[in-house]
Amino acid sequence: MAMSRRTWLIGGTAAGLVAAGLARPGDRGGAHDAYFAGLAKALAPLPAQPTLVIDRARLKANLAAIRQQARHPLRVVVKSLPSLGLIDAALADWRSDRAMVFNAPQLALVATERPAVKMLLGKPLPASAAAWVLDNVPAERRAPERIEWLVDSAERLAEYRALARAKNLPLRINLEIDVGLHRGGVEDEAALAPLLELIRGEPLLRFAGLMGYDAHLAAIPDLPGARSGAQAEAARRYAALLALARQRLGPPAGPWTLNAAGSPTFHLHDASSSANELSVGSAAVKPADFDKPSLAALQPAAFIATPVLKDLGDFRLPRGVEWIAGAARAWDVNQRRAFAMHGGHWLADPASPPGVQPSGLYGPSSNQQVLVASPSTALKPGDWLFLRPRQSEAVLLQFGDLVVVDEGRIVDRWPVFPASA
Numbered sequence: 001m002a003m004s005r006r007t008w009l010i011g012g013t014a015a016g017l018v019a020a021g022l023a024r025p026g027d028r029g030g031a032h033d034a035y036f037a038g039l040a041k042a043l044a045p046l047p048a049q050p051t052l053v054i055d056r057a058r059l060k061a062n063l064a065a066i067r068q069q070a071r072h073p074l075r076v077v078v079k080s081l082p083s084l085g086l087i088d089a090a091l092a093d094w095r096s097d098r099a100m101v102f103n104a105p106q107l108a109l110v111a112t113e114r115p116a117v118k119m120l121l122g123k124p125l126p127a128s129a130a131a132w133v134l135d136n137v138p139a140e141r142r143a144p145e146r147i148e149w150l151v152d153s154a155e156r157l158a159e160y161r162a163l164a165r166a167k168n169l170p171l172r173i174n175l176e177i178d179v180g181l182h183r184g185g186v187e188d189e190a191a192l193a194p195l196l197e198l199i200r201g202e203p204l205l206r207f208a209g210l211m212g213y214d215a216h217l218a219a220i221p222d223l224p225g226a227r228s229g230a231q232a233e234a235a236r237r238y239a240a241l242l243a244l245a246r247q248r249l250g251p252p253a254g255p256w257t258l259n260a261a262g263s264p265t266f267h268l269h270d271a272s273s274s275a276n277e278l279s280v281g282s283a284a285v286k287p288a289d290f291d292k293p294s295l296a297a298l299q300p301a302a303f304i305a306t307p308v309l310k311d312l313g314d315f316r317l318p319r320g321v322e323w324i325a326g327a328a329r330a331w332d333v334n335q336r337r338a339f340a341m342h343g344g345h346w347l348a349d350p351a352s353p354p355g356v357q358p359s360g361l362y363g364p365s366s367n368q369q370v371l372v373a374s375p376s377t378a379l380k381p382g383d384w385l386f387l388r389p390r391q392s393e394a395v396l397l398q399f400g401d402l403v404v405v406d407e408g409r410i411v412d413r414w415p416v417f418p419a420s421a
């Protein structure tokens with residue numbers, strides 16, 4: 001017997017309701033767990049305003065785990081740990097005197113404040129920025145052997161040669177090689193050869209080594225063969241370009257710097273790697289973008305703590321579209337209540353208490369962001385909320401001194417670098 005149109009409609013509606021019922025969000029609300037309750041207690045003496053908290057015990061454990069996992073000496077990525085406190089902790093645990101710097105102000109700062117540290121640029125600066133460093137850092141702090149300038153092309157090398165000649169100053173040159181990331185650098189022997197010749201022909205330029213960043217190896221999908229193929233190709237390119245450098249320049253007077261990797265890829269470099277040192281920064285505090293299987297042993301060690309400013313009661317949208325919030329409240333228990341927090345719109349996501357989230361309906365705000373939550377989330381004005389940064393390099397610079405917590409209390413404050421990009 002053919003089903004009537006009415007039967008279809010009733011059946012369809014019932015099925016729709018069942019499906020909707022299944023998809024309806026459950027209550028994700030709750031209170032801080034013991035870890036965040038402990039952090040909140042430690043922060044009680046602070047004025048309630050957005051604060052970047054470093055968990056020192058977790059930082060130390062992360063640094064030790066990275067050291068144990070790394071098969072080569074480590075170089076600290078300064079931009080990802082933009083505070084001398086963090087950098088010192090990493091240098092000490094890793095027994096390292098090497099830093100990777102990414103702009104002239106941070107280079108000048110590290111050069112001045114940490115005279116024992118040797119620096120490699122992590123990106124090729126315009127020669128004018130290098131000139132600024134040479135002009136602004138006292139000569140005894142920027143001795144030529146302390147800085148390896150990164151160069152990616154013949155044009156830039158010619159600029160650095162002109163700079164060296166103009167200042168009559170030897171410059172150490174590290175060449176950026178493209179091992180597959182395709183973010184610049186020398187890709188093959190034909191492109192490398194003229195750079196090596198240029199260095200050989202200029203007594204003021206000293207070849208210091210190679211830098212081949214390989215972040216793509218952790219980002220490409222793990223389709224059969226895709227990742228392992230890219231890894232083999234990266235290794236092959238590094239080895240081929242190094243072989244050419246050895247052939248053209250002869251045996252080095254001192255060891256070359258053969259840099260590779262970053263937080264998501266340092267574990268890929270074993271004894272067979274051409275690299276003889278590995279760069280790591282972010283993993284030490286493990287922002288959310290670094291939730292990778294290879295870093296599973298590490299724990300998040302940096303959080304934004306910010307106070308709840310207002311309990312807004314029922315979640316409401318502005319006059320005129322209030323009904324939309326009504327539908328959201330009725331549908332999703334996790335959108336039933338609303339709070340305003342102090343600040344917001346950071347590159348960070350709520351971490352605790354559970355179930356608190358930025359409203360997807362109420363626009364973001366850097367001033368007072370509206371968050372929604374379930375009624376089972378116990379929060380009142382003045383309580384601390386915690387957010388986890390997605391990355392460290394920009395977020396850590398936004399809150400003034402880092403507040404260092406250990407064993408349930410504030411143990412230190414670490415100034416951050418002046419903002420720079």
Ligand SMILES: Cc1ncc(COP(=O)(O)O)c(C=O)c1O
Nearest residue numbers: 077080213262263279280281282
């Ligand atoms: C050249 C280079 N090396 C290494 C890194 C790794 O830094 P992190 O360990 O913070 O991911 C970066 C990050 O951008 C980089 O650009």
